[in-house]
Amino acid sequence: MEPFDTQVVAANRSYFDQDAPNYDTQEGCITNRAALRLVADHLHRISGLLQTRFPSQSLRGLDAGGGTGNIALQLRAYGITPDLVDVSSEMINQYLMKLPSDVRPSAKTVCSDIYHYLTTTNENYHLICFSSVLHHLADYRAIVELASSRLIPGGIIYTIHDPCKKNAFWHKMEMADYHLSSAQLFRNYLRHKIMRSRNYPMRTADIGAEPHVEPGIDDEELHRYLNRIGLKIIWHERYYTARTRLISLLHRVAKRPRGFSLAISR
Ligand SMILES: C[S@@+](CC[C@H](N)C(=O)[O-])C[C@H]1O[C@@H](n2cnc3c(N)ncnc32)[C@H](O)[C@@H]1O
Numbered sequence: 698m699e700p701f702d703t704q705v706v707a708a709n710r711s712y713f714d715q716d717a718p719n720y721d722t723q724e725g726c727i728t729n730r731a732a733l734r735l736v737a738d739h740l741h742r743i744s745g746l747l748q749t750r751f752p753s754q755s756l757r758g759l760d761a762g763g764g765t766g767n768i769a770l771q772l773r774a775y776g777i778t779p780d781l782v783d784v785s786s787e788m789i790n791q792y793l794m795k796l797p798s799d800v801r802p803s804a805k806t807v808c809s810d811i812y813h814y815l816t817t818t819n820e821n822y823h824l825i826c827f828s829s830v831l832h833h834l835a836d837y838r839a840i841v842e843l844a845s846s847r848l849i850p851g852g853i854i855y856t857i858h859d860p861c862k863k864n865a866f867w868h869k870m871e872m873a874d875y876h877l878s879s880a881q882l883f884r885n886y887l888r889h890k891i892m893r894s895r896n897y898p899m900r901t902a903d904i905g906a907e908p909h910v911e912p913g914i915d916d917e918e919l920h921r922y923l924n925r926i927g928l929k930i931i932w933h934e935r936y937y938t939a940r941t942r943l944i945s946l947l948h949r950v951a952k953r954p955r956g957f958s959l960a961i962s963r
Pocket residue numbers: 706709710713726727761762763764765766767768782783784785788809810811812827828829830833834
């Protein structure tokens with residue numbers, strides 16, 4: 698698979714340009730407290746590591762596929778200055794609107810496919826984050842490898858909110874989770890069922906925008922690949938946390954991790 702696939706990139710741009718105004722109120726990884734805690738805990742650990750490794754440097758981060766800036770805003774709180782790259786200008790606008798007006802002019806955002814950004818930039822980073830992004834990329838292995846070439850030695854790549862490998866049953870559970878998780882969608886569903894309203898606005902990305910959502914990502918294979926190319930794995934964690942408690946519980950009972958996180962160092 699090519700690291701850059703025009704159709705996948707175009708599907709993402711089109712979907713997220715439309716979804717941007719709803720994203721923060723309807724996206725499970727932002728509305729779900731357990732998911733937020735997971736990321737907050739990871740970023741806390743990572744910032745501690747970076748402060749130990751680079752005690753007197755101003756830390757620079759890249760929020761790759763950063764969308765509405767939920768990771769970038771947390772990096773700022775840790776004193777890590779983030780650049781945010783995203784293929785959707787509307788998602789970037791949402792991020793910019795959240796910044797205080799005195800910070801906005803100096804916030805670096807780039808509206809670009811991440812492959813093009815990483816292959817053309819001269820910037821180097823202490824931290825590169827991919828939150829809920831790998832499964833949107835045609836060749837996520839190539840992009841993580843490329844990202845590692847933009848790391849300052851000792852720097853960290855962090856990934857979170859990608860689905861583990863799954864079969865058709867667990868994909869159905871993921872879809873159920875998705876539909877149950879959004880109050881807005883549930884309301885629309887009821888309106889559709891009860892009032893027979895014709896316009897039932899589905900908020901699911903075209904499968905073209907998420908090429909790896911249905912099979913999930915083989916995180917063990919990714920782990921082995923990263924080792925083979927000489928990167929160090931700081932952690933490889935699997936978690937049961939889904940968007941809703943019900944589906945999280947189902948994952949836990951079945952001992953079937955829902956997602957994984959990697960922290961990788963060069
Ligand atoms: C599910 S959202 C995650 C947003 C954010 N990282 C978060 O955690 O809330 C996926 C984001 O990746 C962006 N994206 C998808 N493919 C991309 C690509 N090839 N290059 C850059 N951004 C991309 C989308 O526009 C979208 O903002």
